[in-house]
Amino acid sequence: MIKSRRQQKLEQKQLQSRLNKSSSFATKTPFRDAERNFKSRLPPPDFSSVIDFYNLENCIDEIKNKVIEVELAVDLGEECENLFGKCKDGEYIERKKAYLFKDLPGFIFIRNPFTPDAQKNVIKRCLKDFxxxxxxxxxxxxxxxxxxxxxxxxxxxxxxxxxxxxxxxxxxxxxxxxxxxxxxxxxxxxxxxxxxxxxxxxxxxxxxxxxxxxxxxxxxxxxxxxxxxxxxxxxxxxxxKSYHFDRRFQFPQDINDLTTAVVKAIDGLGYPDDSFVHKYDVKKWKPEAGVVNYYQLKDNLMAHVDRSEINMDAPLISFSFGHSCIFLIGGTTRETAPLALYLRSGDISIMCGPSRGCFHGVPRILEETLPTYLAPNNVEDPEWDIYGDFMSTTRINVNVRQVF
Ligand SMILES: O=C(O)CCC(=O)C(=O)O
Ligand SMILES: [Fe+2]
Structure with a gap:
């Protein structure tokens, strides 16, 4: 069959487009694969490899073996009740544990140490004041x-x-x-x-x-x-991707105090064989910059590395509030397959040491995961109504860095 010039041109174009697509597979990396999995709505993501700190016993062995449980230097309840909240009678919050990861030196996870009221206070600050x-x-x-x-x-x-x-x-x-x-x-x-x-x-x-x-x-x-x-x-x-060194505003004292408590608590955490030990003198800690991210349910944050700070030795401290999310953290390139973990309301994640230079991102906010104590129409606390209503579609992340 003789093809018309138009037909030939069209076919050439189609071939080129196919070639371009296949060459874009060069950007297909393990990090991107993980992002694609968790972003997918249909079919729904495969959550089987996600680390769940509220259900570690039931996680598959491959996951459990990656996690190391350690004790914080400070009990965030006993010493910092004014910041993380005072437990009500009969209420107990575990506030002395943290988790490290075998393949990710410097990444530290702390399960929610906040009382519901203490979380509400930070959320109000993020929405009304900041x-x-x-x-x-x-x-x-x-x-x-x-x-x-x-x-x-x-x-x-x-x-x-x-x-x-x-x-x-x-x-x-x-x-x-x-x-x-x-x-x-x-x-x-x-x-x-x-x-x-x-x-x-x-x-x-x-x-x-x-x-x-x-x-x-x-x-x-x-x-x-x-x-x-x-x-x-x-x-x-x-x-x-740099700071305005001539545009600096007062850093909020309460967020300063929260991060200082965390820096104190993580001092000396490390692997049992001492192949990595986190050390950052709390006297040197200066929270100088922060980002508050407000995610709606369909939002995500692509893989990136936070490397604008001149001081890359200080930890980067990150708090989650509201809906849960999937957090991915990999290596210094996207070639490393990332760990996936659930971040729930109140959880704290910390990147220090080698993990400070690692790609990370939030590919998915998880619907229907708002804790009931943050939901609106709480008769005991009508002032919370507007915040609860906003949080019914939102995840807030507060992350804090030392710049110099
Ligand atoms: O939302 C999060 O947990 C991470 C945010 C983050 O990585 C950033 O703002 O740089
Ligand atoms: Fe980040």
């Missing part, structure tokens, strides 16, 4: 947020003090410009080479990201669910 200026959020790129903070405005709507048609609820867009510097938080971290943040380059001009011409004006109740992150302390410039 979302206020001067802290920057992803919404600041596109919107002129109200002085009182978006949450307080939303609270007035939620409590029927304001109607969303009221002019106070109008949140204007920022004027768009031709500057192409966009908000880079959710682009893939494809560059696997460790970047050094040399002091000579840190103060070079870092233009603010440009507002997108496609975002729309939204009422507070919808805009608040578009909140994805805010930054604490040293503000972060996502597109250059």
């Amino acid at each position: 979302t206020k200026h001067p802290n920057i959020s992803n919404l600041d790129t596109h919107y002129i947020l109200p002085k009182q903070g978006l949450w307080e405005l939303y609270e007035k709507v939620f409590n029927n003090i304001l109607d969303e048609n009221d002019k106070e609820c109008f949140i204007p867009l920022k004027a768009t410009s031709t500057n192409k510097n966009s908000d880079m938080r959710y682009t893939d971290d494809d560059d696997e080479s460790p970047k050094s943040t040399k002091l000579t380059t840190i103060n070079k001009d870092k233009p603010d990201p440009s507002p997108s011409p496609t975002v729309s004006i939204l009422p507070p109740s919808q805009l608040i669910r578009k909140l994805r992150w805010i930054t604490l302390g040293y503000q972060y410039h996502w597109s250059t």
Whole structure:
């Protein structure tokens, strides 16, 4: 059969497209495979290899053998009741254990040491206080947020003090410009080479990201669910993956205290054969920067390495609240198959030592995993209603770093 030139061209195009696709298999890595598994809705993910610290006895042996149980240097209950909460009569929370992983020196997991009330306090801080200026959020790129903070405005709507048609609820867009510097938080971290943040380059001009011409004006109740992150302390410039060393705001004292307690508690943790021991003098610990991530149920965070800090010896401390998620942590490239674990409300994960340079990410937020004590309509605590309502679709992560 003689093919027309058009037909020949079409076939050539199809062949090229197939070749391109197969060459993109070069980017098919064990980390990406794991992400693909946990992101999948249909068929649902295979959860059999996920480490579950609330059910370790029933995990398969292959998983149990990777985990080492150790004792914290400090009982987070006894010594830090003001931070993690005082147990009610008859209530008991295990607050002296941590877990290490055989193939991942420096990664430490602590099961939720918080009481429900202590968790609620941190969640309220994340939603009502940390979302206020001067802290920057992803919404600041596109919107002129109200002085009182978006949450307080939303609270007035939620409590029927304001109607969303009221002019106070109008949140204007920022004027768009031709500057192409966009908000880079959710682009893939494809560059696997460790970047050094040399002091000579840190103060070079870092233009603010440009507002997108496609975002729309939204009422507070919808805009608040578009909140994805805010930054604490040293503000972060996502597109250059470096800090604004000239934009530093007061770091919240309560988050400072929580992380200091954790740094004290993990001191000296290590493998039984001493092949890795974590040491970081608590007197040197300075929480200088933080990111609060707000995930809605369909959100995820792609594999990345946090390497913008000049001090990579200090631990990176991360708290989870609200819905559970799957957390993946692998090696210094995506070629290492990651460990998968459940992070539940209150859990603390710490990356220090070699694990500080490892790829990690959150491929999945797990529906219907909000603890009942964080759910709305709690008659005992009507003030929680608005927070519970927000948390019914949300996971919050607070992660804290020392920069220098
Ligand atoms: O949400 C999490 O648990 C991880 C967040 C994270 O890795 C980051 O913000 O760099
Ligand atoms: Fe991270």
